[in-house]
Amino acid sequence: MSKIRDEVLSANAKYAADFDKGDLPMPPARAFAILTCMDARLDPAKYAGLSEGDAHVIRNAGGRASDDAIRSLVISYKLLGTREWFIVHHTDCGMETFTDDVMRGLLESSLETSTVDASGWHDHGAGPGSHEGDYIDWLTISDNAQSVVADVKRVRDHPLVPARIPIYGYIYDVRTGELVEVPEATEAGAAG
Amino acid sequence: MSKIRDEVLSANAKYAADFDKGDLPMPPARAFAILTCMDARLDPAKYAGLSEGDAHVIRNAGGRASDDAIRSLVISYKLLGTREWFIVHHTDCGMETFTDDVMRGLLESSLETSTVDASGWHDHGAGPGSHEGDYIDWLTISDNAQSVVADVKRVRDHPLVPARIPIYGYIYDVRTGELVEVPEATEAGAAG
Known part of the structure; x- marks a missing residue:
């Protein structure tokens, strides 16, 4: 069990304990x-x-x-x-x-989380990456x-x-x- | 100005008045x-x-x-x-x-809101409808x-x-x- 999952379920138990909205349409x-x-x-x-x-x-x-x-x-x-x-x-x-080009480049290098600084986004080069980002319009x-x-x-x-x-x-x-x-x-x- | 838009903007003004989360990353x-x-x-x-x-x-x-x-x-x-x-x-x-078939049928008949009862969904036949629903997977x-x-x-x-x-x-x-x-x-x- 992850810490985050513990926290979410604990918060949910509190919410459900006082829940009085079970009849909403x-x-x-x-x-x-x-x-x-x-x-x-x-x-x-x-x-x-x-x-x-x-x-x-x-x-x-x-x-x-x-x-x-x-x-x-x-x-x-x-x-x-x-x-x-x-x-x-x-x-x-x-x-x-x-931009789409930046995102596609980052995903080609690595699926790890990238970091950003004043000069832009940087990948961590940890690989493996993927070309699948080319097929998504990132909007x-x-x-x-x-x-x-x-x-x-x-x-x-x-x-x-x-x-x-x-x-x-x-x-x-x-x-x-x-x-x-x-x-x-x-x-x-x-x-x- | 619609009633809903009035209410949303009024609620937002209250939220913004007490807002202390402007520095979140x-x-x-x-x-x-x-x-x-x-x-x-x-x-x-x-x-x-x-x-x-x-x-x-x-x-x-x-x-x-x-x-x-x-x-x-x-x-x-x-x-x-x-x-x-x-x-x-x-x-x-x-x-x-x-289902996809139901939704596509309803949209073909009319773009007006449909109603539902024990026998299923019913369109209002007010037209115009559209066949564009056929091109969407409704999931x-x-x-x-x-x-x-x-x-x-x-x-x-x-x-x-x-x-x-x-x-x-x-x-x-x-x-x-x-x-x-x-x-x-x-x-x-x-x-x-």
Whole structure:
């Protein structure tokens, strides 16, 4: 048993001991969804004021509008009734610190964790590495506001996304805890 | 301004007013990651005892080991140093309530939200629909324990995932708040 697993199960036992939310329905009570980054500093329930049962939360590296995020969003509205969506990227995102070429090079050298300094990422050369990174689009970010605009637009333009769903674009500031709108991203949604 | 957006921004203003976590580093302090479902009833920070900065949280419909989840996990260990992973599905998951054929049929009829009753899902026939659902694998679940086993195995066998990373398989019980291990899923990780 690992220390981390011990800690997680111990925390879970405390949570379950006081648990009084066993009767919540499956569809989100507040009928919205948030797509955001996996970053450890982000707690969407805290930064957006969610209780258990309120809203769908979809998270991946960057909070990007990947095909899988769109799969999740379509299930969210079509089967579970969400009617508004937030796409939230954040400041100081790891996805801004590398490019596809950098990631592919690091993975070719070694699967060990790389380190970063002022001159960029460095692999540990411990091997074995893999060329499989060449077949993945890592969905890196060069500009936060642009990535929010692009992702809102990608979701908006998807043929399975109804025109009526508003899609709000935000950047979460990891220094202040604030959600800052990207006004040029937000798509109001068609009336009706 | 929508009511939901008002409420989210109001909750965020309260969170930011007391925010004292602006100096957290990017890499997760506790060096682990959780892949789990977007379901509104799940709050991984609460059910696993996470504070801001502790761990990566990846979420999608079902908590499935999609290509995008694997993209996120590889970034998590390779660039940001996580060393243990949890894959957590849950009881009463929406992904158990339909099949690819059902979802594709519903989307062909209409993009409006469908309803469900004892006889299954029903579309509202309001049109327009779309055949684009045919091109998406919806990653539905027929058995929770099996889906955890399959997803841990898919991650374990991925050529970019180092053999040393332990991958723990769990099912979260939405009635009790408890994490229940799927022992046949868990992959200890190679020594070294």
